[in-house]
Amino acid sequence: MRILVVGAGSTGGYYGARLAQAGRDVTFLVRPARAERLRADGLRIVSPYGDVTVRPQLVTAGQIAAPFDAVLLTVKAFSLGAALADVAPAVGPESMIVPVLNGMRHMEVIADRFGPAVLVGGVAKIATTLDEQGRIIQLNPLHDLAYGEISGEATARIRRLDAAMQGAGFDAKLSPTIEREMWEKWVMLAGLGAATCLMRGTIGEIAAANGGADFVHALLGECVATVTAAGHPPSEAFLAAARTQLTAAGSPMTSSMYRDLVKGSAVEADQILGDLLARAKGFGVSAPNLAAAVSQLSVYQNRIAAQAAS
Numbered sequence: 001m002r003i004l005v006v007g008a009g010s011t012g013g014y015y016g017a018r019l020a021q022a023g024r025d026v027t028f029l030v031r032p033a034r035a036e037r038l039r040a041d042g043l044r045i046v047s048p049y050g051d052v053t054v055r056p057q058l059v060t061a062g063q064i065a066a067p068f069d070a071v072l073l074t075v076k077a078f079s080l081g082a083a084l085a086d087v088a089p090a091v092g093p094e095s096m097i098v099p100v101l102n103g104m105r106h107m108e109v110i111a112d113r114f115g116p117a118v119l120v121g122g123v124a125k126i127a128t129t130l131d132e133q134g135r136i137i138q139l140n141p142l143h144d145l146a147y148g149e150i151s152g153e154a155t156a157r158i159r160r161l162d163a164a165m166q167g168a169g170f171d172a173k174l175s176p177t178i179e180r181e182m183w184e185k186w187v188m189l190a191g192l193g194a195a196t197c198l199m200r201g202t203i204g205e206i207a208a209a210n211g212g213a214d215f216v217h218a219l220l221g222e223c224v225a226t227v228t229a230a231g232h233p234p235s236e237a238f239l240a241a242a243r244t245q246l247t248a249a250g251s252p253m254t255s256s257m258y259r260d261l262v263k264g265s266a267v268e269a270d271q272i273l274g275d276l277l278a279r280a281k282g283f284g285v286s287a288p289n290l291a292a293a294v295s296q297l298s299v300y301q302n303r304i305a306a307q308a309a310s
Contacts, residue, residue, distance in 0.1 A: 001025065001164045004068040004090050006083055008034055008043060010128035011100065012074030013136045015145060017043045017054045018169035027057040029087060035060055037134050047138040067092025070161055073099040077271035080106050084113050091118060096157060098147055100124035102189050103271040104182060120158065121178030122147045123185050129259060143170040148178035183232040188242055189255065190276050191220040194293035195246065196258035203251040213247045215289065220246060222287040226276055229283035261300060269297035
């Protein structure tokens with residue numbers, strides 16, 4: 001199976017490097033500046049499982065000559081439009097697009113561009129970041145990747161994808177309930193992102209604050225009510241785990257959105273929180289804590305946009 005990984009950032013770079021290390025036929029679609037650095041230094045991972053450097057196969061926009069069997073789409077959600085334009089030559093009638101973006105709006109955008117038949121559901125659960133040297137730093141041992149047909153069917157193509165992912169150095173899972181898992185991940189990301197960004201701290205720091213746990217429970221309840229109104233109620237097991245994780249005493253957990261905010265980088269506020277808030281309003285779901293987080297991050301986004309323009 002020929003696999004194209006779109007983006008070699010902290011998420012795509014990690015999974016793609018593990019696949020390449022396991023001998024899979026992997027090519028990365030990257031920007032010219034990233035390609036130059038990767039050709040010079042290799043794709044480097046610093047991980048609890050051992051550090052590794054891979055010499056990746058690279059292409060940049062305009063260099064794709066033929067469709068790929070699977071396209072693992074790992075860009076930030078705000079870069080989706082540009083990524084789909086760049087990846088178009090890689091998508092043929094037999095291709096699979098496996099997006100692991102945050103939120104759910106990207107599924108509609110991809111289906112509108114390429115048709116729903118190419119879409120496969122995907123959920124990545126991993127905490128990674130790029131350091132100043134361009135290395136991928138894995139922050140904890142979690143490195144899960146789930147995928148599956150939206151219909152839940154065990155089709156021939158999804159079994160081929162599963163065969164390529166198994167034994168590749170991360171925890172791979174073919175899921176018959178991938179759509180529900182995607183909605184559940186959105187709930188978790190929205191709750192974690194809104195809490196850490198609005199409160200400017202880790203989960204442990206929020207839990208230790210006066211009223212912190214109550215705030216998190218209320219915020220999570222807004223997210224759950226919204227996706228339930230959309231027809232995708234989370235499972236009880238997920239809800240129990242989410243409540244525990246998001247109020248754990250002493251937890252160093254933060255969100256990628258919070259880490260981007262601390263670095264002064266662009267954040268996926270519109271895709272993770274803004275879209276969820278818009279859906280809440282459409283369903284008549286009261287979401288004051290979610291709205292406060294969206295407003296606060298809008299102030300931040302306007303500030304960094306003004307700084308970039310000056």
